[in-house]
Amino acid sequence: GEELPKAFAILDPKRADCSYPYKDLSGCGIGFKLIQAHIQKNHKPFSVLYPYLDLVAVSIAADIVPLTGENRILAYYGLKLLNSYPRPGLEAVLRYSKIIPYRETPEGAFKESNHYFNRELNISDLVFLVGPRINAAGRIEDGKNSVRLLLADTFEEANIMAKQINDYNTERKNLDTSATEDAIKTIENDFIAQKKKSIVLYNRNWHKGIIGIVASRLVEKYYKPTIIFTYSSNNDLIVGSARSVKDFDIHTAIESCSHLLEHFGGHKFAAGLSVKAENLEKFIEEFQAHIEKNLTHDQLVPEIEINDVISLTDITPKFVRILKQFAPFGPENMSPIFQSNNLVDTGFSRSVGSNHLKFSVIHLDERSDEFSAIGFQFGDSLDLVQSGKPFDICYHIEENIWNGKTNIQLNVKDIRFHEKR
Numbered sequence: 001g002e003e004l005p006k007a008f009a010i011l012d013p014k015r016a017d018c019s020y021p022y023k024d025l026s027g028c029g030i031g032f033k034l035i036q037a038h039i040q041k042n043h044k045p046f047s048v049l050y051p052y053l054d055l056v057a058v059s060i061a062a063d064i065v066p067l068t069g070e071n072r073i074l075a076y077y078g079l080k081l082l083n084s085y086p087r088p089g090l091e092a093v094l095r096y097s098k099i100i101p102y103r104e105t106p107e108g109a110f111k112e113s114n115h116y117f118n119r120e121l122n123i124s125d126l127v128f129l130v131g132p133r134i135n136a137a138g139r140i141e142d143g144k145n146s147v148r149l150l151l152a153d154t155f156e157e158a159n160i161m162a163k164q165i166n167d168y169n170t171e172r173k174n175l176d177t178s179a180t181e182d183a184i185k186t187i188e189n190d191f192i193a194q195k196k197k198s199i200v201l202y203n204r205n206w207h208k209g210i211i212g213i214v215a216s217r218l219v220e221k222y223y224k225p226t227i228i229f230t231y232s233s234n235n236d237l238i239v240g241s242a243r244s245v246k247d248f249d250i251h252t253a254i255e256s257c258s259h260l261l262e263h264f265g266g267h268k269f270a271a272g273l274s275v276k277a278e279n280l281e282k283f284i285e286e287f288q289a290h291i292e293k294n295l296t297h298d299q300l301v302p303e304i305e306i307n308d309v310i311s312l313t314d315i316t317p318k319f320v321r322i323l324k325q326f327a328p329f330g331p332e333n334m335s336p337i338f339q340s341n342n343l344v345d346t347g348f349s350r351s352v353g354s355n356h357l358k359f360s361v362i363h364l365d366e367r368s369d370e371f372s373a374i375g376f377q378f379g380d381s382l383d384l385v386q387s388g389k390p391f392d393i394c395y396h397i398e399e400n401i402w403n404g405k406t407n408i409q410l411n412v413k414d415i416r417f418h419e420k421r
Contacts, residue, residue: 022070028059029074053078054087055150060330061123062131064270067330075123075328083121089149090130092162094121097129119401123328133162136169139209176210179203180217183228187218197300198291199224200284202238204231212241212270219243223302225250225291227273229280237262238280242271248299257286304413306394307336312343312361312368320397320408337413341392345385346370355379361410364390372400375412384417392416 004010011030013020025033032052039048057078060071067075082090137145145161145168152158183201187193199218206214211228218226225248229240244250249268258264260283264273275283329335342364349359357378362370373395375381385391393412400409 024066024068024071026056026059026063026065026071028056028063029065029071032056032074050077050081051087054082054090057082057123058090058126058130058134061126062135064127064331066332067123067328068332071330072328072333075330079121079123079126079328087150087152088155088158089152089162092152092155092158093130093133093149093165094125095159096133096162096166097125123330127330132172133165133169136172136209137165139172139207140168140175172210172213175207176213176217179206179210179214182206183214183218184221187222196288196292197224197295198288199226200229200288201227202229202280206230208232208239211239212243212272215241215243219245223300225253225295227254227287229275232274235274237274238277239274240272242266242273244269245299246303248295253287253290253294256290257283260286304337304394306339309339309341311366312340312363312371313366315369315371315397315408317408320399323397335396337394337396339392339394342390342418343393344388344390349382349385351379351382357381357385357412359385361393371408371410373410373412374400375415378412378415381415385415390418392418 004015011034012018013023013025013030032049035052036046036049039046053074055078057075060067060075060078065071086094134146134149137143137149145165149158149161149165152161182203186201186203187199193199199222206228208230211230215226215228218224218228223245225242225244227240227242229238231237232239242250242254251266251268251271254261254264254266254271254273260275260279262274262276264271266272323336326333326336340361340363343361344364346360346362349357352358355377357375358372359375360370360372362368373393392415393410394414395410395412398409398411400407
């Protein structure tokens with residue numbers, strides 16, 4: 001807001017009077033810039049900061065800040081460090097994520113081993129494998145456990161805490177699955193709620209630590225701005241977590257009702273807020289009125305932005321090497337999505353895992369190499385893929401490592417079927 005706290009100093013690149021050129025640092029990134037200024041003032045080499053870049057990279061990934069400018073540079077070198085010399089806490093977490101081979105002695109303790117991974121870590125690994133585990137301690141028990149993990153000096157010490165934090169993450173998954181199922185049932189049984197452009201739900205029994213995850217799940221399913229509320233006994237307030245759809249600023253929507261709130265903060269796509277019980281109903285009413293007025297119907301239609309339409313013949317090892325130079329990928333620097341048309345299945349399609357589609361494609365009317373493809377949650381399309389009908393796909397190009405061999409794989413985001421010729 002406009003009014004600044006009474007503090008000796010406030011570091012915030014988004015302040016109106018701040019001339020710092022890059023505005024999208026994570027909180028950890030701002031902390032890093034503070035200690036960078038400290039070593040500059042005290043004439044120490046930058047090399048003393050290098051060991052902390054892995055923590056900055058984890059923060060950039062987990063906070064979902066833009067992967068542009070300075071963030072991209074910090075993330076690049078943080079990943080480089082993490083892939084070479086992971087600190088004991090992160091190595092221990094990654095063993096539970098199956099990125100590092102899981103080795104045990106007969107007594108059940110991990111063996112000491114050289115630092116190595118099954119493949120090169122990327123930002124997505126930090127977002128989906130590391131971040132949730134580090135956050136799980138604070139969601140379920142106490143965030144200090146994750147601090148102790150990251151500060152651990154030895155692998156043995158870190159492994160004890162990583163096991164506990166992995167257990168917290170399992171508990172967190174169970175809690176968010178249960179709460180998400182409750183939320184979906186509530187929506188499916190409320191015809192009036194289904195007609196609204198936004199979703200706002202309150203259940204005092206939902207765990208405070210998972211309401212943000214539930215909000216994200218509902219945005220994925222219904223593609224509407226969503227706020228999930230629960231009760232916090234810590235301060236006797238109703239606390240909420242908000243998530244938005246592409247191109248709609250949920251922070252501004254919440255700010256329009258700020259006179260009813262005790263606290264709020266966040267950014268365009270995600271926010272947190274707290275409200276007194278007696279003001280909850282009025283807040284929901286004003287928030288949803290703002291959404292109805294300002295959110296267009298077009299913004300409620302999920303879309304995939306295609307970077308280019310290409311032939312499968314364009315996908316060469318050199319092309320993939322050039323693509324990798326744009327990494328690390330993330331918000332505002334997403335991995336490119338390509339479209340290829342008039343493809344057919346080569347006869348090896350099958351359903352794998354929980355409703356995933358594994359298949360191989362070639363062009364129908366031109367000579368092209370065969371490419372393997374994976375479509376997560378596209379298992380229902382198996383019959384159509386096997387029918388012989390030509391189809392178009394949009395996809396990310398990835399390198400898939402299996403049994404030590406690296407192959408190009410198309411990660412399919414959508415399939416459009418043609419009428420059979």
